[in-house]
Amino acid sequence: MNMVLRELKASSRALIIWSVSMFLCVLTGTIKFTAYTTATSTGPSINELLKTMPTSIKALFGFASFDMATMAGYLALLFIYVELVAAIHAALLGAGIIAKEESDKTTEYLMTKPVSRAAIVTSKLVAALLNVVVINVVTLVSFLVVIPLYSKGNDISGEVLMLTLSMFVVQLIFLSLGAVLAAWMRHPRTSGSVATGVLFTAYFVARITDMSDKLRFLNVISPFKYFDLGRMVAGNGLNTGIVLLSLALVAAFTALTYVFYQKRDLNI
Amino acid sequence: MSVIEIKNLTKNYGKARGIIDVSLTVEQGEIFGFIGPNGAGKSTTIRTLLGLIYPTSGSARIFGKCCTTNPEVREDVGYLPSEVFYYDGMRVIDLLRYSASFYKKDCTKRINELAEIMDLDLKKRIDDLSFGNKKKVGIVQGLIHEPRLIILDEPTAGLDPLMQQRFFELIASENKKGATVFLSSHILREVQKMCERVALIKDGRIIKLEKMSELQGNNFKRIKVEGQSDLDKTIFDMPGVSKLENGGKTASFLYRGDINNIIRKLAQTELSNLSIDEPDLEEIFMHYYSKDG
Structure with missing residues (x-):
């Protein structure tokens, strides 16, 4: 418990900054919705403009399959970026929290206390999990507060809840990915960069596979594609099978984190 | 245990x-x-x-x-x-x-x-x-x-x-x-x-x-001698002497072995001064340390 509190304290400032950024990201993103729907005096609405764009360009920006004229459709687009932010946070946090003792040279302090390495990993992962939950809740609440300000008509809280739930699973995947990299790599300090590298690769895979159906098999390596945002904004909820598979992946990464961390020669 | x-x-x-x-x-x-x-x-x-x-x-x-x-x-x-x-x-x-x-x-x-x-x-x-x-x-x-x-x-x-x-x-x-x-x-x-x-x-x-x-014990002694005239180097050519520093009238070395042997040897020369000390660990350590490297 003492170690969990220490980790929470150590990450508190960063958590506040990420939370505020997340809120601003949701706010500014949602404000732009009006630009997509209203035809201005100088030209057509963006939705009409989009129709004239080639599919590959639309795919690159994530517009491919959503109806921008509805708040739900627009949300699915905005959510790609929100999810990206949350995933970066999770990956950096997972890598950082495990690598920290070695990069801050506090290994000799902590690892000579009468606690097992497993207990240390558990405390760190619990603290990281709480951080990720906070970011997720902040995202959910931000959407629930901001959307009614700009969306006329039907309530889409249900869809928002589904989206943030799917985002939570994606966060867990990247959190455990960061952690396992930090536990496995010879130089854990660089695990954050590697984790974000993997993340951006996954992100671009997600964009590229939108271009052509032939590339869809690549989606398996991109957690950003595990959940079909279009399906969720259509009110169809989460695919239970995929949720379970994703959680199995998280469990595998977490288990490996313990194995690698226990075996490693700590850098001092 | x-x-x-x-x-x-x-x-x-x-x-x-x-x-x-x-x-x-x-x-x-x-x-x-x-x-x-x-x-x-x-x-x-x-x-x-x-x-x-x-x-x-x-x-x-x-x-x-x-x-x-x-x-x-x-x-x-x-x-x-x-x-x-x-x-x-x-x-x-x-x-x-x-x-x-x-x-x-x-x-x-x-x-x-x-x-x-x-x-x-x-x-x-x-x-x-x-x-x-x-x-x-x-x-x-x-x-x-x-x-x-x-x-x-x-x-x-x-x-x-x-x-x-x-x-x-x-x-x-x-x-x-x-x-x-x-x-x-x-x-x-x-x-x-x-x-x-x-x-x-x-x-x-x-x-x-x-x-x-x-x-530290009896194994080693730090011995310093001062002769009335320049010291003959061959006096120190005996087993047990190490780290010899010899300069004209004075000589300083570590000795390990029967103390009587070195005293007999030293008695053959005219000395103006003699000191026999316990060596500090540094000297002993340097002895082991330099022996094979």
Whole structure:
């Protein structure tokens, strides 16, 4: 418990900054919705403009399959970026929290206390999990507060809840990915960069596979594609099978984190 | 049961040398010195012993248990690393309270006692402390739970002479209360003062493990002679003489062997002065150290 509190304290400032950024990201993103729907005096609405764009360009920006004229459709687009932010946070946090003792040279302090390495990993992962939950809740609440300000008509809280739930699973995947990299790599300090590298690769895979159906098999390596945002904004909820598979992946990464961390020669 | 038991411990870092076939035991209540130049493998030995790194072969046990499989054995160990690093943004007292939270006893009283002895300001932020003061935090941190085994790695680096003295008094009083002390250092003087037994390590191997009294004892004498005229070099050409420095009328050397032999030899020349001293550990150490390298 003492170690969990220490980790929470150590990450508190960063958590506040990420939370505020997340809120601003949701706010500014949602404000732009009006630009997509209203035809201005100088030209057509963006939705009409989009129709004239080639599919590959639309795919690159994530517009491919959503109806921008509805708040739900627009949300699915905005959510790609929100999810990206949350995933970066999770990956950096997972890598950082495990690598920290070695990069801050506090290994000799902590690892000579009468606690097992497993207990240390558990405390760190619990603290990281709480951080990720906070970011997720902040995202959910931000959407629930901001959307009614700009969306006329039907309530889409249900869809928002589904989206943030799917985002939570994606966060867990990247959190455990960061952690396992930090536990496995010879130089854990660089695990954050590697984790974000993997993340951006996954992100671009997600964009590229939108271009052509032939590339869809690549989606398996991109957690950003595990959940079909279009399906969720259509009110169809989460695919239970995929949720379970994703959680199995998280469990595998977490288990490996313990194995690698226990075996490693700590850098001092 | 020995407090520390290291058996044929070898640690390789890839191709780089770590330690090779290190064996030693430290008994209850002892102050054991671990001496060697920088990079000889002292810290590697300690880190393997504490379970920070894994041995390539051999074993290292504390109170009969291995730190990696039985981390709870560290409950009774206090460790002062050679370089101390702590978490950012903590005050001294925060760090000490955090340290205390790992042990099953209330350490508050002890924290205040130790801070007083080591003249440490508990309210200061650790980031603002000098190297020496950080070291003091390390000392207090390592002793708050009254460990039965104290492991010190280059403990005096950065401490001023007054604090060094207080520190050694503190360690001596802990030892009197029953704590076993493992003191690693490259400064022979402090080991000489404190330790009953000593192991010399060089290039990853233990080259000598002896009682301090024997190491210093009758084996070696530091002999200085001054002749009335220039000394004949051949006088010193005999077994047992080493580290000979001969310059005109004066000569200085280490002698190991029957003292009568050297006295008879010296009696053949007219001397104006003669001194025979116990050599300090440094000289003995240099003797072992230079013998094969």
